[in-house]
Amino acid sequence: GAGVSQSPSNKVTEKGKDVELRCDPISGHTALYWYRQSLGQGLEFLIYFQGNSAPDKSGLPSDRFSAERTGGSVSTLTIQRTQQEDSAVYLCASSLATGVGSPLHFGNGTRLTVT
């Protein structure tokens, strides 16, 4: 079946502009995660959803970042007034559920470049 789909795959934007990143998880997966990966670095947790609710938003770097999930499916990550330090690959992952026995399936990511 189809994997996790993210769009766009690449996004170049000017500093100060808003961007919206989209994630379409695997059908039936209730948990959805957003991570950020800077060049050559590890995965920085941003937020996760269980269904449409986000129990943990502690990883969002600032109030310029927000995310929502509707219908227990598609999620969007919005970055307002982008800054150069926002440049990174934004990875989305989904899993059947949170907890034991639920590995994450990652999408190919959105590479965001802020000029």
Add this chain to the structure above:
Amino acid sequence: GQQVMQIPQYQHVQEGEDFTTYCNSSTTLSNIQWYKQRPGGHPVFLIQLVKSGEVKKQKRLTFQFGEAKKNSSLHITATQTTDVGTYFCAGPYAGGTSYGKLTFGQGTILTVHP
């Protein structure tokens, strides 16, 4: 808060040599997962360990979970060029309402020289 530390950050080996990466958590983990990310790719799930002292093998890869469930290791025997990539461990947050939050180690970047 919970931290998952991974060492070494980099490992360069000759093809045929063994490789080990270690993962340590500041808190007890209910389970630990391992992922591999090829250059230019996204992380791909390798395995999950749940039980104290558990050992699992996948061909040349051996995964261990410590008795106290606070550390884990991945050992690759006789590395091949196809093993190149970054290996991450990840553990769920153990407390509060964030039990679904999966914290990743910094990763170990493995390069294999033919």
